[in-house]
Amino acid sequence: MDTPANTQHLHLGALIFPGIDQFDFTGPFEVLSRLPNSTFHVIGKDTAPVRDMKGLILTPEQVLWENPPLDVLIVPGGAGQVALMEDEDVLAFIRQQANSAKIVFSVCTGALTVAAAGLLKGVRSTTHWASIHLLEPLGVIPVNQRVVIDGKFVSAAGVSSGLDGALQVAALLRGDLVAQEIQLYMQYAPKPPFHSGIPETAPAEVLASARSAGSELAETRLAVIKRIAAKKARSAPGLP
Amino acid sequence: MDTPANTQHLHLGALIFPGIDQFDFTGPFEVLSRLPNSTFHVIGKDTAPVRDMKGLILTPEQVLWENPPLDVLIVPGGAGQVALMEDEDVLAFIRQQANSAKIVFSVCTGALTVAAAGLLKGVRSTTHWASIHLLEPLGVIPVNQRVVIDGKFVSAAGVSSGLDGALQVAALLRGDLVAQEIQLYMQYAPKPPFHSGIPETAPAEVLASARSAGSELAETRLAVIKRIAAKKARSAPGLP
Numbered sequence: 001m002d003t004p005a006n007t008q009h010l011h012l013g014a015l016i017f018p019g020i021d022q023f024d025f026t027g028p029f030e031v032l033s034r035l036p037n038s039t040f041h042v043i044g045k046d047t048a049p050v051r052d053m054k055g056l057i058l059t060p061e062q063v064l065w066e067n068p069p070l071d072v073l074i075v076p077g078g079a080g081q082v083a084l085m086e087d088e089d090v091l092a093f094i095r096q097q098a099n100s101a102k103i104v105f106s107v108c109t110g111a112l113t114v115a116a117a118g119l120l121k122g123v124r125s126t127t128h129w130a131s132i133h134l135l136e137p138l139g140v141i142p143v144n145q146r147v148v149i150d151g152k153f154v155s156a157a158g159v160s161s162g163l164d165g166a167l168q169v170a171a172l173l174r175g176d177l178v179a180q181e182i183q184l185y186m187q188y189a190p191k192p193p194f195h196s197g198i199p200e201t202a203p204a205e206v207l208a209s210a211r212s213a214g215s216e217l218a219e220t221r222l223a224v225i226k227r228i229a230a231k232k233a234r235s236a237p238g239l240p
Numbered sequence: 241m242d243t244p245a246n247t248q249h250l251h252l253g254a255l256i257f258p259g260i261d262q263f264d265f266t267g268p269f270e271v272l273s274r275l276p277n278s279t280f281h282v283i284g285k286d287t288a289p290v291r292d293m294k295g296l297i298l299t300p301e302q303v304l305w306e307n308p309p310l311d312v313l314i315v316p317g318g319a320g321q322v323a324l325m326e327d328e329d330v331l332a333f334i335r336q337q338a339n340s341a342k343i344v345f346s347v348c349t350g351a352l353t354v355a356a357a358g359l360l361k362g363v364r365s366t367t368h369w370a371s372i373h374l375l376e377p378l379g380v381i382p383v384n385q386r387v388v389i390d391g392k393f394v395s396a397a398g399v400s401s402g403l404d405g406a407l408q409v410a411a412l413l414r415g416d417l418v419a420q421e422i423q424l425y426m427q428y429a430p431k432p433p434f435h436s437g438i439p440e441t442a443p444a445e446v447l448a449s450a451r452s453a454g455s456e457l458a459e460t461r462l463a464v465i466k467r468i469a470a471k472k473a474r475s476a477p478g479l480p
Contacts, residue, residue: 158427187398189437197429
């Protein structure tokens with residue numbers, strides 16, 4: 001992808017929905033709303049406020065088909081993305097925007113939504129650590145990495161990974177100096193007080209507890225993805 | 241501070257306002273809304289939605305005096321905090337809540353608001369790197385550190401520091417295992433693509449540009465703080 005000159009106005013848009021994990025969206029918003037000469041669109045199925053997984057109210061200002069073709073489409077995740085994987089309005093919107101976008105940027109389980117739209121077949125991608133096994137049934141090549149870039153598809157792993165992904169997207173769009181200035185503004189020199197951010201370094205007790213807390217949602221996701229995969233297999237040309 | 245048992249229900253509340261930096265609030269919300277057996281209150285001067293510095297709509301659900309005494313008061317920053325430093329309603333609210341709270345947690349320039357309420361005299365605190373010189377005129381002992389804890393006052397430096405501060409607050413309130421589980425859920429094993437998060441490591445060109453972009457706001461802040469300091473000096477007992 002060529003880095004467009006700062007003189008070209010950029011349209012970025014993030015899809016928000018009930019049950020989103022707000023941080024999948026607000027992290028990238030913090031970075032990407034600061035790109036010079038750009039407009040950030042907050043997009044919903046309608047303009048009704050939605051609540052995130054923990055109840056935070058977020059308000060979209062545009063609906064799916066209202067906004068201009070986006071240079072960057074941001075697809076966050078969260079428990080609410082399960083419903084989006086079988087929502088034909090949303091999937092058609094993602095497909096159409098992806099067609100002309102420079103970058104499709106998924107955060108966390110947003111990758112599963114993009115994959116359900118049929119866009120990540122054979123594409124290297126990542127997602128939240130607890131969902132990474134769900135990429136393969138959707139035809140995606142899973143990569144256990146914080147940020148993965150494959151062509152126009154940028155994927156960030158769980159939740160806070162969206163910050164690192166967004167800084168990489170900022171650099172792709174406006175160059176390293178702009179991304180670095182945003183990082184400095186945000187004072188993003190992280191110092192987590194524990195080393196528990198990934199399964200590989202988390203204490204066994206913490207990992208077990210987190211897996212247990214997420215097990216019901218993981219099962220629901222798997223059931224939906226099996227249904228989608230079966231449907232796609234039935235409709236694939238050349239198959240009985 | 242004693243770590244309360246998980247059986248004690250906790251009330252946490254964050255003050256939001258026009259011109260907030262949304263991430264000062266949404267970062268800590270992501271962590272602290274996940275504490276077991278707790279309620280997170282989003283508090284405004286009224287319940288009208290507010291826009292953050294870059295236009296994101298956030299909606300308070302409670303007004304200043306409606307909520308119960310808070311165990312944790314979170315005071316975010318952003319350009320809009322300048323007005324709060326002379327807003328007697330807000331300052332009185334902060335003083336009253338601080339009186340009974342277990343923790344007063346400021347993020348970014350939220351420390352200046354807490355200081356303007358007269359609560360940080362002789363207290364070690366931090367704030368956004370571009371505002372740290374403004375702590376001293378308010379009687380605060382500035383500490384150039386990502387998170388500072390002094391008694392019940394926890395302060396985080398600029399914007400994204402709120403994540404690290406919130407994880408420390410989570411550990412204080414509910415213990416290390418709970419904080420680590422939240423960190424794992426958020427997949428918070430950060431890998432910024434650049435080393436530009438603090439003035440000490442940012443490229444000179446990036447620092448100069450960031451300083452220039454923030455200079456007008458820095459001057460406004462300084463003027464307000466001089467006015468507050470002069471007013472406090474005039475009203476101090478024993479002075480002419």
